[in-house]
Amino acid sequence: MIAPLRRNLLADQAADLLARRLEDGEWAVGTKLPGETTLAAELGVGRSTIREALRLLAGRGLLRARQGVGVHVERTTPAVTWESVLRGREIADVVEVRNAIEVEAARLAAGRVTRDDVADMRRALARRDEAFPVGDREFVEADIAVHRAVVAAAHNPVLSELFETFVPRLTDAMTDMVALLGIRDRDPEPDADDHRALVDAVAAGDADAAARISRAHLDAMLAAVRSPR
Amino acid sequence: MIAPLRRNLLADQAADLLARRLEDGEWAVGTKLPGETTLAAELGVGRSTIREALRLLAGRGLLRARQGVGVHVERTTPAVTWESVLRGREIADVVEVRNAIEVEAARLAAGRVTRDDVADMRRALARRDEAFPVGDREFVEADIAVHRAVVAAAHNPVLSELFETFVPRLTDAMTDMVALLGIRDRDPEPDADDHRALVDAVAAGDADAAARISRAHLDAMLAAVRSPR
Protein backbone atom coordinates (compact mmCIF):
# COMPACT_ATOMS: atom_id res chain seq x y z
CA MET A 1 0.00 0.00 0.00
CA ILE A 2 1.67 3.18 -1.17
CA ALA A 3 -0.86 5.84 -0.39
CA PRO A 4 -2.07 5.91 3.21
CA LEU A 5 -5.80 6.23 2.93
CA ARG A 6 -6.77 8.09 6.07
CA ARG A 7 -3.53 8.98 7.72
CA ASN A 8 -4.64 10.62 10.91
CA LEU A 9 -7.44 11.10 13.35
CA LEU A 10 -10.45 12.83 11.85
CA ALA A 11 -11.08 14.96 14.92
CA ASP A 12 -7.51 16.22 14.89
CA GLN A 13 -7.65 16.95 11.19
CA ALA A 14 -10.92 18.79 11.64
CA ALA A 15 -9.45 20.80 14.52
CA ASP A 16 -6.40 21.72 12.48
CA LEU A 17 -8.53 22.72 9.55
CA LEU A 18 -10.81 24.87 11.67
CA ALA A 19 -7.83 26.46 13.42
CA ARG A 20 -6.35 27.33 10.04
CA ARG A 21 -9.61 28.85 8.85
CA LEU A 22 -9.76 30.84 12.06
CA GLU A 23 -6.27 32.16 11.56
CA ASP A 24 -7.08 33.03 7.98
CA GLY A 25 -9.77 35.30 9.31
CA GLU A 26 -12.73 33.41 7.92
CA TRP A 27 -14.53 34.03 11.21
CA ALA A 28 -13.77 37.17 13.17
CA VAL A 29 -13.57 37.28 16.94
CA GLY A 30 -17.02 37.22 18.44
CA THR A 31 -18.78 35.76 15.42
CA LYS A 32 -20.68 32.52 15.53
CA LEU A 33 -19.49 29.40 13.79
CA PRO A 34 -21.86 27.33 11.70
CA GLY A 35 -23.80 24.79 13.73
CA GLU A 36 -22.28 21.45 14.57
CA THR A 37 -24.56 19.59 12.20
CA THR A 38 -23.68 22.00 9.40
CA LEU A 39 -19.96 21.65 10.01
CA ALA A 40 -20.28 17.90 10.21
CA ALA A 41 -22.00 17.78 6.85
CA GLU A 42 -19.48 20.21 5.36
CA LEU A 43 -16.49 18.14 6.38
CA GLY A 44 -18.23 14.84 5.84
CA VAL A 45 -17.78 13.55 9.37
CA GLY A 46 -20.10 12.72 12.22
CA ARG A 47 -21.30 15.27 14.70
CA SER A 48 -19.40 13.70 17.60
CA THR A 49 -16.19 14.07 15.63
CA ILE A 50 -16.88 17.74 15.05
CA ARG A 51 -17.71 18.17 18.71
CA GLU A 52 -14.38 16.68 19.72
CA ALA A 53 -12.58 18.98 17.30
CA LEU A 54 -14.42 21.95 18.81
CA ARG A 55 -13.50 20.79 22.32
CA LEU A 56 -9.88 20.58 21.26
CA LEU A 57 -9.96 24.19 20.11
CA ALA A 58 -11.98 25.26 23.14
CA GLY A 59 -9.28 23.77 25.34
CA ARG A 60 -6.77 25.95 23.53
CA GLY A 61 -8.97 28.95 24.24
CA LEU A 62 -9.90 29.64 20.63
CA LEU A 63 -13.60 28.84 20.88
CA ARG A 64 -16.33 28.99 23.45
CA ALA A 65 -19.50 26.93 23.18
CA ARG A 66 -22.69 27.92 24.95
CA GLN A 67 -25.68 25.71 25.03
CA GLY A 68 -28.61 27.08 23.10
CA VAL A 69 -26.53 29.88 21.59
CA GLY A 70 -23.79 28.40 19.49
CA VAL A 71 -20.02 28.27 19.26
CA HIS A 72 -18.33 31.65 19.15
CA VAL A 73 -14.80 32.73 18.37
CA GLU A 74 -12.82 33.76 21.40
CA ARG A 75 -9.43 34.25 19.77
CA THR A 76 -7.98 33.52 16.35
CA THR A 77 -4.30 33.18 17.19
CA PRO A 78 -2.93 30.28 19.20
CA ALA A 79 -1.86 31.24 22.71
CA VAL A 80 1.87 31.54 23.05
CA THR A 81 3.24 29.86 26.13
CA TRP A 82 6.59 30.64 27.60
CA GLU A 83 7.56 27.02 27.39
CA SER A 84 6.88 26.79 23.71
CA VAL A 85 8.96 29.86 22.96
CA LEU A 86 11.85 28.78 25.13
CA ARG A 87 11.94 25.28 23.78
CA GLY A 88 14.39 25.07 20.94
CA ARG A 89 15.91 28.49 21.45
CA GLU A 90 19.63 28.88 21.72
CA ILE A 91 20.65 28.59 25.34
CA ALA A 92 22.81 31.69 24.95
CA ASP A 93 19.74 33.74 24.04
CA VAL A 94 17.93 32.42 27.07
CA VAL A 95 20.83 33.22 29.38
CA GLU A 96 20.99 36.74 28.02
CA VAL A 97 17.39 37.31 28.96
CA ARG A 98 18.04 35.78 32.33
CA ASN A 99 20.77 38.37 32.79
CA ALA A 100 18.30 41.13 32.08
CA ILE A 101 15.85 39.76 34.61
CA GLU A 102 18.27 39.02 37.40
CA VAL A 103 20.38 42.14 37.21
CA GLU A 104 17.29 44.29 37.40
CA ALA A 105 15.89 42.07 40.15
CA ALA A 106 19.08 42.50 42.19
CA ARG A 107 18.87 46.25 41.75
CA LEU A 108 15.24 46.40 42.83
CA ALA A 109 15.76 43.95 45.66
CA ALA A 110 18.39 46.17 47.21
CA GLY A 111 15.75 48.84 47.65
CA ARG A 112 12.97 46.65 48.98
CA VAL A 113 14.57 43.78 50.83
CA THR A 114 13.00 42.81 54.16
CA ARG A 115 14.40 41.01 57.15
CA ASP A 116 12.62 37.83 56.05
CA ASP A 117 14.09 38.10 52.56
CA VAL A 118 17.58 38.28 53.98
CA ALA A 119 16.95 35.22 56.10
CA ASP A 120 15.69 33.33 53.05
CA MET A 121 18.69 34.32 51.00
CA ARG A 122 21.16 33.26 53.68
CA ARG A 123 19.37 29.96 54.14
CA ALA A 124 19.58 29.28 50.43
CA LEU A 125 23.24 30.22 50.50
CA ALA A 126 23.92 27.68 53.25
CA ARG A 127 22.04 24.98 51.36
CA ARG A 128 24.12 25.68 48.29
CA ASP A 129 27.30 25.06 50.29
CA GLU A 130 25.88 21.82 51.60
CA ALA A 131 24.86 20.65 48.14
CA PHE A 132 28.26 21.31 46.64
CA PRO A 133 29.70 17.87 47.39
CA VAL A 134 26.48 15.97 46.80
CA GLY A 135 25.93 15.95 43.06
CA ASP A 136 25.69 18.09 39.94
CA ARG A 137 21.91 18.14 39.83
CA GLU A 138 21.55 18.93 43.51
CA PHE A 139 24.19 21.62 43.35
CA VAL A 140 22.58 23.37 40.37
CA GLU A 141 19.19 23.33 42.01
CA ALA A 142 20.56 24.77 45.22
CA ASP A 143 22.42 27.38 43.22
CA ILE A 144 19.25 28.41 41.42
CA ALA A 145 17.46 28.59 44.76
CA VAL A 146 19.84 31.36 45.80
CA HIS A 147 19.02 33.33 42.70
CA ARG A 148 15.34 32.67 43.23
CA ALA A 149 15.58 34.14 46.72
CA VAL A 150 17.19 37.28 45.35
CA VAL A 151 14.49 37.66 42.70
CA ALA A 152 11.82 37.12 45.32
CA ALA A 153 13.29 39.98 47.35
CA ALA A 154 12.44 42.32 44.48
CA HIS A 155 8.76 41.79 45.34
CA ASN A 156 7.63 41.96 41.75
CA PRO A 157 5.33 39.06 40.85
CA VAL A 158 5.80 39.49 37.11
CA LEU A 159 9.55 39.30 37.53
CA SER A 160 9.26 36.20 39.71
CA GLU A 161 6.95 34.53 37.25
CA LEU A 162 9.34 35.28 34.45
CA PHE A 163 12.25 33.86 36.41
CA GLU A 164 10.37 30.64 37.14
CA THR A 165 9.63 30.29 33.46
CA PHE A 166 13.29 30.21 32.64
CA VAL A 167 14.24 27.79 35.40
CA PRO A 168 13.49 24.47 33.65
CA ARG A 169 15.43 25.37 30.53
CA LEU A 170 18.29 26.74 32.62
CA THR A 171 18.50 23.81 35.01
CA ASP A 172 19.22 21.39 32.20
CA ALA A 173 21.79 23.58 30.51
CA MET A 174 23.55 24.39 33.76
CA THR A 175 23.68 20.79 34.87
CA ASP A 176 25.32 19.86 31.60
CA MET A 177 27.76 22.69 31.99
CA VAL A 178 28.70 21.88 35.55
CA ALA A 179 29.28 18.27 34.63
CA LEU A 180 31.21 19.13 31.49
CA LEU A 181 33.51 21.67 33.07
CA GLY A 182 33.95 19.58 36.19
CA ILE A 183 33.21 22.61 38.33
CA ARG A 184 32.50 20.50 41.38
CA ASP A 185 35.93 18.91 41.20
CA ARG A 186 37.54 22.17 42.16
CA ASP A 187 37.71 23.12 45.80
CA PRO A 188 36.68 25.59 46.99
CA GLU A 189 34.19 26.45 44.28
CA PRO A 190 35.01 29.75 42.65
CA ASP A 191 31.46 31.12 42.66
CA ALA A 192 30.83 30.91 46.36
CA ASP A 193 32.18 34.41 46.94
CA ASP A 194 30.07 35.82 44.11
CA HIS A 195 26.89 34.60 45.67
CA ARG A 196 27.78 35.71 49.14
CA ALA A 197 28.77 39.15 47.89
CA LEU A 198 25.53 39.46 45.96
CA VAL A 199 23.43 38.59 48.97
CA ASP A 200 25.44 40.97 51.14
CA ALA A 201 25.01 43.82 48.69
CA VAL A 202 21.26 43.26 48.48
CA ALA A 203 21.00 42.99 52.26
CA ALA A 204 22.98 46.23 52.63
CA GLY A 205 20.66 47.99 50.20
CA ASP A 206 23.47 48.82 47.78
CA ALA A 207 21.66 48.71 44.45
CA ASP A 208 24.60 49.54 42.24
CA ALA A 209 26.86 46.97 43.85
CA ALA A 210 24.12 44.32 43.68
CA ALA A 211 23.56 44.97 39.99
CA ARG A 212 27.29 45.03 39.26
CA ILE A 213 28.02 41.75 41.07
CA SER A 214 25.02 40.06 39.48
CA ARG A 215 26.08 41.18 36.03
CA ALA A 216 29.66 40.04 36.49
CA HIS A 217 28.54 36.63 37.68
CA LEU A 218 26.05 36.09 34.88
CA ASP A 219 28.36 37.40 32.19
CA ALA A 220 30.90 34.83 33.28
CA MET A 221 28.30 32.12 32.88
CA LEU A 222 27.32 33.47 29.49
CA ALA A 223 30.93 33.28 28.38
CA ALA A 224 31.09 29.66 29.54
CA VAL A 225 27.90 28.83 27.67
CA ARG A 226 29.19 30.40 24.49
CA SER A 227 32.41 28.34 24.45
CA PRO A 228 31.70 25.01 26.09
CA ARG A 229 34.89 23.36 24.86
CA MET B 1 -19.53 6.02 40.89
CA ILE B 2 -17.40 8.30 43.07
CA ALA B 3 -18.83 11.75 42.67
CA PRO B 4 -22.24 12.45 41.18
CA LEU B 5 -22.03 15.32 38.69
CA ARG B 6 -25.26 16.91 37.71
CA ARG B 7 -25.22 20.67 37.72
CA ASN B 8 -24.07 22.41 34.59
CA LEU B 9 -22.01 21.09 31.75
CA LEU B 10 -20.91 17.60 32.62
CA ALA B 11 -17.97 17.59 30.24
CA ASP B 12 -16.58 20.81 31.73
CA GLN B 13 -17.02 19.54 35.25
CA ALA B 14 -15.34 16.28 34.36
CA ALA B 15 -12.45 18.16 32.76
CA ASP B 16 -12.04 20.36 35.84
CA LEU B 17 -12.12 17.37 38.11
CA LEU B 18 -9.56 15.47 36.07
CA ALA B 19 -7.33 18.53 35.86
CA ARG B 20 -7.47 18.86 39.64
CA ARG B 21 -6.60 15.21 40.11
CA LEU B 22 -3.72 15.66 37.70
CA GLU B 23 -2.41 18.64 39.61
CA ASP B 24 -2.75 16.73 42.85
CA GLY B 25 -0.33 14.21 41.44
CA GLU B 26 -2.73 11.30 41.24
CA TRP B 27 -1.24 10.41 37.87
CA ALA B 28 2.39 11.24 37.20
CA VAL B 29 3.68 12.46 33.86
CA GLY B 30 3.89 9.61 31.40
CA THR B 31 1.47 7.33 33.20
CA LYS B 32 -1.68 6.04 31.60
CA LEU B 33 -5.11 7.16 32.70
CA PRO B 34 -7.88 4.64 33.28
CA GLY B 35 -9.78 3.74 30.13
CA GLU B 36 -12.60 5.92 28.91
CA THR B 37 -15.23 3.39 29.84
CA THR B 38 -13.75 3.08 33.32
CA LEU B 39 -13.67 6.84 33.84
CA ALA B 40 -17.18 7.16 32.51
CA ALA B 41 -18.43 4.60 35.01
CA GLU B 42 -16.47 6.22 37.83
CA LEU B 43 -17.93 9.66 37.23
CA GLY B 44 -21.32 8.34 36.29
CA VAL B 45 -21.44 9.93 32.84
CA GLY B 46 -21.49 8.66 29.30
CA ARG B 47 -18.38 7.81 27.40
CA SER B 48 -18.82 10.66 24.92
CA THR B 49 -18.87 13.11 27.80
CA ILE B 50 -15.63 11.72 29.13
CA ARG B 51 -14.15 11.89 25.66
CA GLU B 52 -15.03 15.56 25.36
CA ALA B 53 -13.49 16.25 28.75
CA LEU B 54 -10.33 14.48 27.65
CA ARG B 55 -10.28 16.50 24.42
CA LEU B 56 -10.59 19.68 26.46
CA LEU B 57 -7.54 18.73 28.47
CA ALA B 58 -5.70 17.52 25.40
CA GLY B 59 -6.29 20.92 23.82
CA ARG B 60 -4.63 22.47 26.85
CA GLY B 61 -1.70 20.14 26.38
CA LEU B 62 -2.22 18.14 29.56
CA LEU B 63 -3.10 14.81 27.94
CA ARG B 64 -2.32 12.93 24.79
CA ALA B 65 -4.53 10.15 23.48
CA ARG B 66 -3.21 7.48 21.17
CA GLN B 67 -5.49 5.00 19.53
CA GLY B 68 -5.00 1.48 20.74
CA VAL B 69 -2.69 2.58 23.53
CA GLY B 70 -4.53 4.84 25.91
CA VAL B 71 -4.52 8.36 27.25
CA HIS B 72 -1.26 9.41 28.80
CA VAL B 73 -0.28 12.39 30.92
CA GLU B 74 1.77 14.98 29.07
CA ARG B 75 1.91 17.65 31.77
CA THR B 76 0.25 18.16 35.12
CA THR B 77 0.37 21.94 35.43
CA PRO B 78 -1.68 24.23 33.23
CA ALA B 79 0.30 26.10 30.62
CA VAL B 80 0.89 29.68 31.63
CA THR B 81 0.41 32.20 28.88
CA TRP B 82 2.00 35.58 28.92
CA GLU B 83 -1.33 37.25 28.47
CA SER B 84 -2.87 35.58 31.46
CA VAL B 85 -0.01 36.58 33.75
CA LEU B 86 0.15 40.16 32.57
CA ARG B 87 -3.57 40.69 32.77
CA GLY B 88 -4.48 42.19 36.12
CA ARG B 89 -0.94 42.86 37.24
CA GLU B 90 0.02 46.28 38.50
CA ILE B 91 1.23 48.38 35.62
CA ALA B 92 4.22 49.48 37.69
CA ASP B 93 5.34 45.85 37.97
CA VAL B 94 5.03 45.44 34.23
CA VAL B 95 7.00 48.59 33.52
CA GLU B 96 9.75 47.43 35.84
CA VAL B 97 10.14 44.26 33.84
CA ARG B 98 10.07 46.27 30.66
CA ASN B 99 12.98 48.26 32.06
CA ALA B 100 14.92 45.08 32.60
CA ILE B 101 14.29 43.94 29.05
CA GLU B 102 14.97 47.18 27.29
CA VAL B 103 18.04 48.27 29.18
CA GLU B 104 19.67 44.93 28.50
CA ALA B 105 18.49 45.06 24.90
CA ALA B 106 20.06 48.48 24.43
CA ARG B 107 23.31 47.21 25.88
CA LEU B 108 23.36 44.16 23.62
CA ALA B 109 22.23 46.11 20.58
CA ALA B 110 25.20 48.43 20.87
CA GLY B 111 27.46 45.46 20.31
CA ARG B 112 25.56 43.89 17.43
CA VAL B 113 23.82 46.62 15.56
CA THR B 114 23.97 46.45 11.77
CA ARG B 115 23.59 49.09 9.12
CA ASP B 116 20.05 47.92 8.47
CA ASP B 117 19.19 48.15 12.15
CA VAL B 118 20.35 51.75 12.26
CA ALA B 119 18.24 52.58 9.23
CA ASP B 120 15.21 50.97 10.88
CA MET B 121 15.74 52.86 14.10
CA ARG B 122 16.08 56.22 12.34
CA ARG B 123 13.01 55.54 10.26
CA ALA B 124 11.03 54.78 13.43
CA LEU B 125 12.40 57.95 14.99
CA ALA B 126 11.17 60.05 12.07
CA ARG B 127 7.75 58.43 12.21
CA ARG B 128 7.53 59.25 15.89
CA ASP B 129 8.11 62.93 15.14
CA GLU B 130 5.42 62.83 12.48
CA ALA B 131 2.95 61.15 14.79
CA PHE B 132 3.47 63.66 17.56
CA PRO B 133 0.77 66.09 16.43
CA VAL B 134 -1.63 63.43 15.17
CA GLY B 135 -3.12 61.80 18.25
CA ASP B 136 -2.35 60.09 21.53
CA ARG B 137 -2.83 56.58 20.24
CA GLU B 138 -0.81 57.15 17.12
CA PHE B 139 1.97 58.84 19.04
CA VAL B 140 2.24 56.04 21.59
CA GLU B 141 2.38 53.42 18.87
CA ALA B 142 5.08 55.28 16.99
CA ASP B 143 6.99 55.71 20.23
CA ILE B 144 6.84 52.01 20.94
CA ALA B 145 8.01 51.32 17.40
CA VAL B 146 11.25 53.11 18.19
CA HIS B 147 11.81 50.93 21.21
CA ARG B 148 10.91 47.87 19.18
CA ALA B 149 13.58 48.76 16.64
CA VAL B 150 16.17 49.03 19.40
CA VAL B 151 15.18 45.65 20.83
CA ALA B 152 15.30 44.12 17.37
CA ALA B 153 18.87 45.35 16.99
CA ALA B 154 19.85 43.12 19.91
CA HIS B 155 19.19 40.14 17.61
CA ASN B 156 17.86 37.96 20.41
CA PRO B 157 14.57 36.31 19.46
CA VAL B 158 13.64 35.53 23.04
CA LEU B 159 14.11 39.13 24.01
CA SER B 160 12.02 40.32 21.07
CA GLU B 161 9.28 37.86 21.85
CA LEU B 162 9.24 39.04 25.43
CA PHE B 163 9.05 42.67 24.35
CA GLU B 164 6.11 41.98 22.05
CA THR B 165 4.34 40.26 24.91
CA PHE B 166 4.43 43.40 26.96
CA VAL B 167 3.36 45.73 24.18
CA PRO B 168 -0.43 45.35 24.43
CA ARG B 169 -0.48 45.96 28.16
CA LEU B 170 1.92 48.88 27.80
CA THR B 171 0.14 50.54 24.92
CA ASP B 172 -3.04 50.96 26.92
CA ALA B 173 -1.30 52.25 30.01
CA MET B 174 0.88 54.65 28.06
CA THR B 175 -1.99 56.02 26.06
CA ASP B 176 -3.85 56.78 29.26
CA MET B 177 -0.77 58.44 30.66
CA VAL B 178 -0.08 60.56 27.63
CA ALA B 179 -3.66 61.75 27.59
CA LEU B 180 -3.77 62.36 31.32
CA LEU B 181 -0.55 64.32 31.52
CA GLY B 182 -1.25 66.17 28.32
CA ILE B 183 2.22 65.34 27.08
CA ARG B 184 1.33 66.15 23.52
CA ASP B 185 0.27 69.67 24.45
CA ARG B 186 3.83 70.60 25.18
CA ASP B 187 6.07 71.62 22.34
CA PRO B 188 8.62 70.39 21.64
CA GLU B 189 8.10 67.08 23.36
CA PRO B 190 10.63 66.50 26.10
CA ASP B 191 11.40 62.90 25.19
CA ALA B 192 12.51 63.49 21.64
CA ASP B 193 16.11 64.02 22.70
CA ASP B 194 16.07 60.86 24.83
CA HIS B 195 15.12 58.72 21.89
CA ARG B 196 17.55 60.30 19.51
CA ALA B 197 20.37 59.96 22.03
CA LEU B 198 19.51 56.32 22.60
CA VAL B 199 19.57 55.52 18.91
CA ASP B 200 22.81 57.43 18.47
CA ALA B 201 24.47 55.56 21.34
CA VAL B 202 23.37 52.19 19.95
CA ALA B 203 24.50 53.15 16.45
CA ALA B 204 27.86 54.26 17.85
CA GLY B 205 28.27 50.95 19.65
CA ASP B 206 28.51 52.58 23.06
CA ALA B 207 26.92 49.94 25.28
CA ASP B 208 27.25 51.77 28.57
CA ALA B 209 25.78 54.99 27.21
CA ALA B 210 22.93 53.10 25.55
CA ALA B 211 22.09 51.31 28.78
CA ARG B 212 22.36 54.52 30.81
CA ILE B 213 20.12 56.56 28.53
CA SER B 214 17.59 53.75 28.28
CA ARG B 215 17.47 53.40 32.04
CA ALA B 216 17.07 57.12 32.63
CA HIS B 217 14.23 57.31 30.15
CA LEU B 218 12.36 54.32 31.50
CA ASP B 219 12.88 55.30 35.13
CA ALA B 220 11.26 58.61 34.34
CA MET B 221 8.29 56.80 32.91
CA LEU B 222 8.14 54.54 35.93
CA ALA B 223 8.03 57.55 38.19
CA ALA B 224 5.18 58.98 36.14
CA VAL B 225 3.30 55.69 36.33
CA ARG B 226 3.71 55.55 40.06
CA SER B 227 2.27 59.01 40.68
CA PRO B 228 -0.22 59.79 37.94
CA ARG B 229 -1.58 62.90 39.63
Add this chain to the structure above:
DNA sequence: AATCCTCAGCTTGTCTGACAACCCGAGGAG
Protein backbone atom coordinates in the same frame (compact mmCIF):
# COMPACT_ATOMS: atom_id res chain seq x y z
C1' DA C 1 -49.01 51.95 23.21
C1' DA C 2 -46.10 49.57 26.13
C1' DT C 3 -45.00 45.62 28.61
C1' DC C 4 -45.06 40.91 29.79
C1' DC C 5 -45.68 35.93 28.53
C1' DT C 6 -45.61 31.98 25.88
C1' DC C 7 -43.87 29.05 22.67
C1' DA C 8 -41.75 27.31 18.41
C1' DG C 9 -37.40 26.49 16.58
C1' DC C 10 -32.76 26.48 16.69
C1' DT C 11 -28.58 25.46 19.18
C1' DT C 12 -25.50 22.71 22.10
C1' DG C 13 -25.33 18.83 25.75
C1' DT C 14 -25.67 13.97 26.86
C1' DC C 15 -26.48 9.06 26.37
C1' DT C 16 -26.48 4.59 24.09
C1' DG C 17 -25.02 1.01 21.18
C1' DA C 18 -22.40 -0.40 17.59
C1' DC C 19 -18.43 -1.09 14.85
C1' DA C 20 -13.71 0.23 12.97
C1' DA C 21 -8.83 1.10 13.61
C1' DC C 22 -5.06 0.35 16.20
C1' DC C 23 -1.41 -1.31 19.57
C1' DC C 24 0.70 -4.72 22.28
C1' DG C 25 2.04 -8.95 24.02
C1' DA C 26 1.33 -14.06 24.19
C1' DG C 27 2.02 -18.04 22.02
C1' DG C 28 2.37 -21.00 18.04
C1' DA C 29 4.77 -21.96 13.37
C1' DG C 30 8.81 -22.25 10.95
Add this chain to the structure above:
DNA sequence: CTCCTCGGGTTGTCAGACAAGCTGAGGATT
Protein backbone atom coordinates in the same frame (compact mmCIF):
# COMPACT_ATOMS: atom_id res chain seq x y z
C1' DC D 1 15.67 -18.28 17.81
C1' DT D 2 12.84 -15.47 14.72
C1' DC D 3 8.72 -14.44 12.58
C1' DC D 4 3.73 -14.44 12.37
C1' DT D 5 -0.76 -14.59 13.83
C1' DC D 6 -4.26 -13.52 16.77
C1' DG D 7 -6.95 -12.08 20.73
C1' DG D 8 -7.97 -8.67 24.09
C1' DG D 9 -7.99 -4.08 25.31
C1' DT D 10 -7.93 0.63 23.92
C1' DT D 11 -9.25 4.78 21.40
C1' DG D 12 -11.77 6.56 17.05
C1' DT D 13 -16.01 7.26 14.56
C1' DC D 14 -20.74 7.07 13.56
C1' DA D 15 -25.95 7.41 13.87
C1' DG D 16 -29.93 8.28 16.34
C1' DA D 17 -32.40 9.93 20.03
C1' DC D 18 -33.72 13.04 23.54
C1' DA D 19 -32.68 16.77 27.13
C1' DA D 20 -31.46 21.50 28.21
C1' DG D 21 -31.00 26.10 27.06
C1' DC D 22 -31.32 30.48 24.39
C1' DT D 23 -33.57 33.68 21.13
C1' DG D 24 -36.95 36.13 18.89
C1' DA D 25 -41.64 36.50 17.12
C1' DG D 26 -46.01 37.38 18.22
C1' DG D 27 -49.99 37.12 21.14
C1' DA D 28 -51.95 38.43 25.76
C1' DT D 29 -52.27 41.70 29.26
C1' DT D 30 -52.15 46.08 31.34
